[in-house]
Amino acid sequence: MPAPGMLENLRPFSHLRGTTLLWCITLCSASAFLLFGYDQGVLGGLTTQPTFLTAMGNPSPTRLGLIAAIYDIGAFTGAILAAIFGMKTGRRWAIVIGCVLVTIGGALQAAATSQHMMLAGRIVAGIGNGINTSTIPTWVSETAKPHRRGPLVATQLSIVVFGLFFAYWLDYGCIKHLSGDATWRIPIAIQCVFALITLFTIPFLPESPRWLYAKGLIDDGNLVIARLRDIAIDHPIVSSTRAAILEVSHLEDSGESKGLNWRHIFYDPTEIKPTRRIMLGVMLQFLQVFSGISLAVYYLNILFQVNLGFDYEKGALLSGFNTFTLWLGTLPPIWLVEKYGRRQVLMFGSITMAASMITFTVxxxxxxxTSSYIGVAAIYAYMFFFGLSWQPVPWIYPPEIAPLNLRHIGGAASTGSEWIFAFVAVMAGPSAIAAVPWLMYFIFSVCTLFAIPFVYFCIPETRGLSLEELDFVFKDGPVRLSGKRNKAEWKRRIADGGGLDSEASGAAVKHIRHAEGQTITPESESKEIVDTQLEFTGARKE
Structure with missing residues (x-):
């Protein structure tokens, strides 16, 4: 395997720069995330399909739950692998490996002649998707500007749900117009197409500059920064951005701030709070899953037919339109997460989702x-408000707040926890729906209500802040800060010489200049320090 970050300037399509390059990165990764949504939705539309059930040996509710949920165990395994090897392979190579595994797993599922072959295919595809979902948000976050980071990841999450929507309607069309095993083999096989799109486009796109700097590939990192910003490689912004990243990396690697300690889950006395930051991502994923979304996605047909009493065809139609409602809900956050911030979006979503889930439970x-039709309206409202809030933010937030040297672990921990929580919910789903369905929905209602105080007291705002700036927010700031207070506090600290102060910035600039054999003058050093501080406050937006 060639060094992941070498020869960035020799890549095909190295002429792509600026906004065009950012959108190419987003679209490439979006294909993999479309696969994420498609994989979750495609089986949900087949769980009541007669030929699929016959091919699988007419599984019991518990066995059907295992076929669906084993994918989540595979994805959890993939997230663990991303945590172990993510910093060694780099972001791009990890995604390549993930796409190869998804293609193999998809082929096994489409060709399955038994439950065991289907289970094996879902495990392999799950491992690949676990690697991808742990790595892709980090790759996008590390290549995006602070004010575009949220919208770009929110766009990806909207595409995830579009994949879910597409899978349900493809299932419906195949069931209605095809016969025999083709009704389920064709929808399952199509997942390979999305993996291949990402697999064949990602070699033409750059590695994360933050990962390149962390590996000592300074020249490659400089070139990627210049391409992402559409500026010359000797532009002051390149050197100031590099200085900021290396200075924060030095802070993260120093003293007690290095590494994780399970004792710090509830009280983290270290400078930049790495354990607490990673656990916040895990908790967001827990609350996302136990708001009820995993059960709704995997067993939407069963939900409408068993819980609300609709026939097979009407249940399938309601499922398809419901996924369309969920997708519509994911469009406003592309704008809302930067306009109003992560905290306010989560708070609004928690309140509206709780009201919807309580109504559905009743x-x-x-x-x-009468209650069946009210229940349809309630679950539609729940899906829309989930798409508006808890669908995008738990995927945007963890890679934002994780320290650079632990960002691959932070992404893997939050993603891995999502998969293991989803496994529990999905595995228990069929049996719970058949036994006491309202009890499970009551539990979901309680979890969604709990999310309201959790977000208010535990989630700092990250809107508009650079990834490096967030180290200082967690270092000194209180947990509960609004976006405006965060910005005001940061500007005050810059004015007072705090934050990434002149001494820290100057040390980083001198270190780089010495390594590059360049002469430092007071004027050039001062200019780069100012550039660095402008980058961190968000005042400079090329």
């Missing part, structure tokens, strides 16, 4: 014709 418990 309708399932009452179980009559």
């Amino acid at each position: 309708c399932v418990a009452v179980n009559n014709t």
